[in-house]
Amino acid sequence: MLKLAASALVVLVAPPLYLMLDLAVVGRLGAHELASLAVSTLVLGVISTQLTFLSYGTTARSARAFGAGDRERAVDEGVQATWIALGVGALIVGVAWLVAPWVTGVLVPDDVVASDAARWLRIAVFGVPLILVSMAGNGWMRGVQDTRRPVVYVVAGLSVGAVLCVGLVHGLFGLPRLGLEGSAVANLVGESITGALFAWRLVREASGRLAPVGGVIRAQLTMGRDLILRSLSFQVCFVSAAAVAARFGVAQVAAHQVVLQLWEFTALLLDSLAIAAQQLVGAALGAKLFDDARKTSTHVTKVSAAVSVAVAAGLALGAGLLPRIFTSDQGVLDAITTPWWFFVAMLPIAGVVFALDGVLLGSGDAAFLRTATLAGALGAFLPMIWLSLVFDWGLAGIWSGLLLFMITRLGAVVWRVRSGAWVR
Incomplete structure (x- = not known):
């Protein structure tokens, strides 16, 4: 793995x-x-x-x-x-x-x-x-x-x-x-x-x-449609978050972007484990080794969760020092504190979500992932972003939306994997 x-x-x-x-x-x-x-x-x-x-x-x-x-x-x-x-x-x-x-x-x-x-x-x-x-x-x-x-x-x-x-x-x-x-x-x-x-x-x-071969291309495009809709929901949410953060001031949008860049880099690390899950689960299901597929999903999730907890611990310990690598502006440093701790709290959740996303993609369950992601984006993340603007909740509101988005996705993918439907 x-x-x-x-x-x-x-x-x-x-x-x-x-x-x-x-x-x-x-x-x-x-x-x-x-x-x-x-x-x-x-x-x-x-x-x-x-x-x-x-x-x-x-x-x-x-x-x-x-x-x-x-x-x-x-x-x-x-x-x-x-x-x-x-x-x-x-x-x-x-x-x-x-x-x-x-x-x-x-x-x-x-x-x-x-x-x-x-x-x-x-x-x-x-x-x-x-x-x-x-x-x-x-x-x-x-x-x-x-x-x-x-x-x-x-x-x-x-x-x-x-x-x-x-x-x-x-x-x-x-x-x-x-x-x-x-x-x-x-x-x-x-x-x-x-x-x-x-x-x-x-x-x-x-x-x-x-x-x-027309039949294979059509099947790939069907799966592609679901993954494109899933990707678009991410794009809309993060563009909206940046637009709202910009309305809270220069320091706030700078702080938001710094922590968001760290989030995106960490996402690459977790995504690499999710890709490994795709490969191993897909191969196990293709061989009809259903118990192996289940064991692999459990193992990958444990490893991804452990990695994300380790990264979160490092970020928590370095909260007073690491932001200074990116900026010396005291206003930005003060503003970073809020999204920083949301980010730390969210990482263990993300470790499980990314791993199980990989498991479900390996099984070809793209339609479920599309629906779950759209539900989280439209039902949690986007409403919190725009409510933050209306009620002046600042970066706390925006990052609460991202946290709710991850929690919604966590509930969806855990339920799906526990249901066993992905194996079929």
Whole structure:
């Protein structure tokens, strides 16, 4: 389990680390360029986030086939997911290229920043089909429990992209100085290398079985629909939370964003364990080893809970010191105290929720997860966010909403796993 989780964690963490480098490199050009990069990567990130079903959904379906001893069918799930990736990716390229100036103009009022962001986006968006191919590749390779190649492919592509980013933005290593556009070119090349490596491996594994199969594609898209709705509910909630926090003042929104970034980083750690749960539970169910699947769900949940408790303890002990890593502003430090303790209290709950999410995804129970997440978002998180604005509850109200959201999800997934319906 830890081997699978470690592989997933590297793949999950590598893109944010690359983005941090990209921001640091472009930031030396000036504030306008940095703002343009922030806007354009936000748009590209939102697009990619909504299509993670190509990874998570494919893992679940591929793992069950692999567990049943049918590696060919497991790889074929990757073939069909790759067809979806190429089709959807081509559509996104066409639409995004046309609407990029309008989208960036809506997001930022500064005409120069919006124009530069649109130029960046119009270059980088051509890498979207291969970004989606990489997602599909991660999905089927996780399904067949190939832990090494995804790490190699992702690190190889992003390493080349990182060197090109430094070189093309500032004209180093004998490369032309392209400024902000150099960042877009580096992003495009790096993502394309990773996607091409995943595609090359798929072609070798599939051994000529590369034709699209309508029935499998429809089944994957059905699962994808549920996962997209689930992902959209997260996006709406967190965007709403940021918008409301901004209305409480500069210190409050800064404090909210600092703790939220820590939450997102911790989520990557817990998500890697959830992905391991997907792989192991899917394989066990595919092999009809139902008791093994149940034992795996229990074991993964215990490990994830233990990890989250350990992280929460570290954050609690470092409450007086850790926030100072991010800011020296006393107003922000005072405001951080409230969301910080909500975050600490929420982590043990999150450890169980993430693990059981992985278990249910491994069983293909995406429709239930969609419904449970929407119920928590619409019934708990969003109402608390907007009530916080109406009654001036501040960050305490916003983070109470997130805590209620996690508690709602906890009750739903625990009930589902205890019911045994996921095994069937």
